[in-house]
Amino acid sequence: MSEEFQLGLTLMVVGMLTVLVILSLVVGLGNTIILYVNRFFPEGEKKLAPAASPAQTNPKHMAVIAAAVAELTGGRGHVVKIEKDS
Amino acid sequence: MSILNELYEMTAFSTLFSEPGVTIMLVVGGILLYLGIGKKYEPLLLVPIAFGVILANLPGGGMGVVPAEMIELEGGRYKNLFEIASEYGIMNFIYYSLIKTGFLPPIIFMGVGALTDFGPMLRNLRLAFFGGAAQIGIFAVLLAAMALGFTPKEAASLGIIGGADGPTAIYTTIMLAPHLLGPIAIAAYSYMALVPVIIPLVANLLMTKKEFKINMRQQDKLYPPKHQIKNLKLVKILFPIILGVVTAIFVPSSVPLLGMLLFGNLIKELGTLTARLADAATGPIMNTATIFLGLAVGATMTHDVFLTGQTIGIVVGGFLAFAISIAGGIVAVKIYNIFSKKKINPLVGATGLSAVPMASRVANEMALKYDSSNHILQYCMASNISGVIGSAVAAGVLISMLQ
Numbered sequence: 433m434s435e436e437f438q439l440g441l442t443l444m445v446v447g448m449l450t451v452l453v454i455l456s457l458v459v460g461l462g463n464t465i466i467l468y469v470n471r472f473f474p475e476g477e478k479k480l481a482p483a484a485s486p487a488q489t490n491p492k493h494m495a496v497i498a499a500a501v502a503e504l505t506g507g508r509g510h511v512v513k514i515e516k517d518s
Numbered sequence: 519m520s521i522l523n524e525l526y527e528m529t530a531f532s533t534l535f536s537e538p539g540v541t542i543m544l545v546v547g548g549i550l551l552y553l554g555i556g557k558k559y560e561p562l563l564l565v566p567i568a569f570g571v572i573l574a575n576l577p578g579g580g581m582g583v584v585p586a587e588m589i590e591l592e593g594g595r596y597k598n599l600f601e602i603a604s605e606y607g608i609m610n611f612i613y614y615s616l617i618k619t620g621f622l623p624p625i626i627f628m629g630v631g632a633l634t635d636f637g638p639m640l641r642n643l644r645l646a647f648f649g650g651a652a653q654i655g656i657f658a659v660l661l662a663a664m665a666l667g668f669t670p671k672e673a674a675s676l677g678i679i680g681g682a683d684g685p686t687a688i689y690t691t692i693m694l695a696p697h698l699l700g701p702i703a704i705a706a707y708s709y710m711a712l713v714p715v716i717i718p719l720v721a722n723l724l725m726t727k728k729e730f731k732i733n734m735r736q737q738d739k740l741y742p743p744k745h746q747i748k749n750l751k752l753v754k755i756l757f758p759i760i761l762g763v764v765t766a767i768f769v770p771s772s773v774p775l776l777g778m779l780l781f782g783n784l785i786k787e788l789g790t791l792t793a794r795l796a797d798a799a800t801g802p803i804m805n806t807a808t809i810f811l812g813l814a815v816g817a818t819m820t821h822d823v824f825l826t827g828q829t830i831g832i833v834v835g836g837f838l839a840f841a842i843s844i845a846g847g848i849v850a851v852k853i854y855n856i857f858s859k860k861k862i863n864p865l866v867g868a869t870g871l872s873a874v875p876m877a878s879r880v881a882n883e884m885a886l887k888y889d890s891s892n893h894i895l896q897y898c899m900a901s902n903i904s905g906v907i908g909s910a911v912a913a914g915v916l917i918s919m920l921q
Contacts, residue, residue, distance in 0.1 A: 444657035455650040474748040
């Protein structure tokens with residue numbers, strides 16, 4: 433067996449083992465983080481306040497937004513709901 | 519008559535006729551442009567690369583990248599960037615400052631990270647192993663290339679095409695065999711564009727009808743996962759930080775790629791806190807980096823460098839690396855299925871090579887052909903994303919052992 437072929441085989445064994453070790457770490461770390469978070473910080477994101485319906489939006493603001501959307505989309509778009517991005 | 523002769527010598531016609539290689543490269547550039555524009559094969563990369571090829575081969579334009587020996591000085595030192603720009607033009611300035619330093623691929627990886635959602639992988643963590651099995655093509659082709667006479671560094675750069683990850687292939691080649699950068703980048707991106715052809719080809723060869731029909735959701739109902747994630751947002755924030763640090767300790771040479779990938783992912787997951795950074799990483803920075811990377815990689819393909827036997831070897835070897843990687847993932851799932859009650863559709867293994875998210879989309883479409891209720895996209899994304907990590911780690915190993 434030539435030296436170069438031996439080097440190739442070494443690269444293959446070391447490379448594949450390292451990839452598998454790192455992916456095992458990915459799996460292990462992922463599971464550990466999930467268990468830790470589930471135990472100590474189980475609450476999900478706070479539920480967002482229900483979106484304001486167009487009726488609750490200031491009519492002047494509504495008209496300006498609708499006009500801007502109509503201008504940008506060439507009259508094809510329309511406003512379905514308006515939400516405040518926190 | 520002498521005036522006409524002088525005019526002929528002054529224009530590019532004399533070079534075009536005296537050096538047929540130039541014309542051939544202009545045709546190659548034209549074909550790549552057609553593939554990018556007409557066939558829509560990875561146009562964001564192929565169009566700049568193709569135009570870079572054309573620019574580099576226009577006689578007298580001075581846009582071709584010169585070999586590293588021409589900028590070397592005595593004592594292992596190099597000319598400074600001002601000297602490079604004034605002697606060899608702006609393309610060499612771009613190449614030697616942004617590409618040869620290995621700057622742009624990690625910058626692009628940062629953008630890729632900011633576009634990546636680790637959610638599917640975190641929900642199906644055990645599928646991450648198949649992203650490892652699909653790296654076998656890298657090392658199999660490395661061995662074959664060495665047997666065919668490529669040096670170990672060249673063979674490693676050729677094999678890394680099997681990782682199906684453009685920035686990783688370019689980064690590894692810059693570090694190990696920069697003279698092969700052009701053909702390797704072209705092969706990597708061309709085969710990534712051909713994923714919709716290559717995955718079905720290999721999958722149809724290796725999989726049975728019964729395997730195509732394995733319904734992942736039904737399997738999940740039969741054998742539900744042990745635990746649900748109660749706070750996915752926090753898990754997604756902690757994951758890139760902890761994984762980045764741990765990986766850096768094990769494979770330091772993969773840090774430029776993986777570190778930037780995970781940083782990009784973190785600024786995405788932090789939401790509105792760092793939304794402007796994520797927007798910059800995925801928009802202006804990534805787009806600018808892609809333009810310079812594409813043009814400079816194309817400009818390395820001058821006729822004297824590209825038109826060699828090695829280029830053909832790279833094109834053939836790159837395809838084999840891709841096909842073997844896909845086969846590796848499929849076979850790994852088949853072996854897993856022998857020992858496990860909960861079966862996995864082997865198409866999930868086929869997506870273990872990177873090429874995110876195209877590989878997953880192709881596998882999902884194949885599964886839907888056999889069972890219209892079998893949506894496997896989320897499962898494929900798990901192994902697909904772990905494939906990105908796997909190929910970056912493989913690149914790190916090759917660089918650290920061969921550089």
